[in-house]
Amino acid sequence: MEIASSGRLRTSSTSHRAPMSKLGRQALVDGVQQELVTYLQNGTVNDRAVAQWLDITDLNIEKLDRLKRIHFCLSDGVVKFVAQLQERLRRVKTANQREREVTRGEVRGAVDWPATTRLRYADQSGDRTKFACKTPYTEYDIDQNLVLKKLLWTIHSTVEEDIAAIAYDWRADAWSDEQIAAFDRTYARNVHLSRIRDGADIRVTSRMLNTARRSRQALYTDAFTLYDRYRRLLSGAYDDPDISQLLSDTLVVPERLPRLFELFCVFRLLRGLRSQAFQLQPIETGASQLAILQDKDHTVNVYHDRTGSLSFHVPLSELDGVEADYAERVRNAQNQHQQLTKAFLGNSTTPSLFHGRPDLVIEVYDGEAKGAPEAVVLGEIKYSDRQQTFTRGLEELLKYMEFAQKDDYGYLSEQNTEVLGLLITDAVEVNDDSPAGGQVTHISAQDFLTGNVPRDWIPESI
Template sequence: MNKLGRQALVDGVQQELVTYLRNGTVNDRAVARWLDITDLNIENLDRLKRIHFCLSDDVVEFAAQLQERLRRVKTANQREREITRGEVRGAVDWPATTRLRYADQSGDRTKFACKTPYTEYNIDQNLVLKKLLWTIHSTVDEDIAAIEYDWRTDAWSDEQIAAFDRTYGRNVHLSRIRNGADIRVTPRMLNTARRSRQALYTDAFTLYDRYQRLLTGAYEDPDISELLSDTLVVPERLPRLFELFCVFRLLRGLRSQAFQLQPIETGSSQLAVLQDENHTVNVYHDRSGSLSFHVPLSELDGIEADYAKRVRNAQNQHQQLTKAFLDNSTEPSLFHGRPDLVIEVYDGEAKGTPGAIVLGEIKYSDRQQTFTRGLEELLKYMEFVQKADCGYLSERDTEMLGLLITDAVEVNDASPAGGQVTHISAQDLLTGNTPTGWIPEAVR
């Protein structure tokens, strides 16, 4: 059985990711953490959207053609009223001059009210253009230029970045338009740019309108969905992409049980929430949810066995030496950690103690040694999982299931020993032949 490669994983994720983002049923902050592909600690989806907007072919092409197209920047001829003494600048406004002189008791005949001509650059379509270029320039300068991967240089080479920077910073026409950071684009400005007869401005409108719709989450629009599909899922780290793939396919499995994904509320820590008439299911990735996987060292208090003494001694020394070496504080514990996946199933609303729990470990590996290590980690999580005020859930009536997902590890039985732990391979997820033993009995 062959391991799933990068392209197969990307293909398996793209459509569902865009669908979930489009209807607001996954936590976009969690997605942003997943798609931290540049090692820039991106945890803000809007920042990630800006980066991928600027990586899109239309934006790169627009920037490449900018220098030539700026030769035809549109301006407006205006006249500014100016009071002069002893000289005339432009046309004299005689009625205003007369009123000016009569207002002055001295009747100074050297005063003139003049209409001085000047060229106005801050017209609506130029403000849209400058705001778009400021958005592109700031994103390229602050985020994209630091990325060292091939897909960055394919879109924005160092030479392209330098050329765009020169154009933006030195072009005489752009320098006369208001600073992009101070421009607030209005619907009237956008409409003026849209109706322009110059392609420079209609293209600027198209791109800035697309950028605004991308930020506001208009994922149902075909061009936004296409942009996301083309650029959003490009993680360099295959294990992270593999986790994305697995979790989305598991969500598909839960939806097949008549559950519907629910929109995520602002500030929620769940990756996704599913509901039917009788149950609520909270899905967490890299989060503990409402559970705890920490066993304090105090659990050994009063136990005088030699092994317990040695564990206490090692943990206490670890705390002291960490403080001495790194000036960091640690909390001695017998066990701590967090599974890759936590699924909590509640009867009715998500309150109190879950009626069922699924804990999952995801390993992008086809090695039996990794399988064994993942299984051991999973069993410990299942043994030590706790809920506040309830103690160890393994000692309560809560249905406890374990899920181990690997890539291309062949096993004798997908769910042996009574079915408490289920193994799923990536190929099962890809083909839809996923065992259902990991789904709690209450919601099958």
């Protein structure tokens, strides 16, 4: 056992692992689902961050409710319901009603003679050409039809505005272009649907749902089942097995496994912090943190794909005083990059020596989150078992650690702030997770599953 340069006690023994394999989709889903449900239910994780993580559409979704609607419309139950819709709409239920109207000189439908007599006597002229008639008409705006139309409006608007724009093959497996076009025609042109109130104007009540639920027609009972599931999904009933299964079934597709891997890793790191007696705090709307933890002495802010209160940008002016020839060449390359980017793309850039953003920023403060952090953990997460990727991630991480700074406090490596690096990979075998004298810890995803997670990434101050 040796003392690192920072004074931290580290183990220098070499670890020996059995051969590992990459975590697949199901292992990641299983590892995420339970904690995701818990965090969402308690409001202790940033909804916007989760929406971006689980965005399987490349639509830059920031509102979780929008993502839920997309997940709902991609589910097998909704796709099957829409596929059967055209045939089922032939048996739409209606109610025969009679509307009372006053006519002059003509009779429409049955005459309501008592009402007609009262009408004539109310008029001093005693106009005998006036009639109070009961005109028959067909009522489409009955409870079960309103539930059906609201459901179809929800599906149609989501498919048209979101799902149709998805360019991946898996979208076509659920909603092909032909299916989308056929549904659009049915929704817009079906004579029965067109006579039901516009879906945007319908407010579904408990009475409407009960009527649909008790219907003898599968069209309405299925509409009730789906709309009730949709309501529960939006309301955050994550502990409901039906909703939990829906999220699991549509959580991710193969193109998005690296994102799911990041979510898996961050949730396991949060579990590690909680084991240090930290408690997750509710996240306010608009917050930039993924999560906030506190104990009686510290506040910990956790950021994903954000720099938090830190900066990782080094301006070109830092070259002043560097060897003239080298500095001039760097300036020339950066200035040309700025000019050509403007010429090619019309975009403006700011020349710099270095800029970037780590996958993970954890800031530890003594008391409230004010001033310079007491400790910072910077993390890179790579869903890879390749040593080449490990090397690239390690280089990126070391640069972040070197250039991390905070306004008014300068480079953290020159302050009293403890700066630690965390590199997480999937199944890259290393000789030592935390080499003696280093400030970087490596964690393999398999360590999260086995509980054999190195503790060196947790700042000494907590």
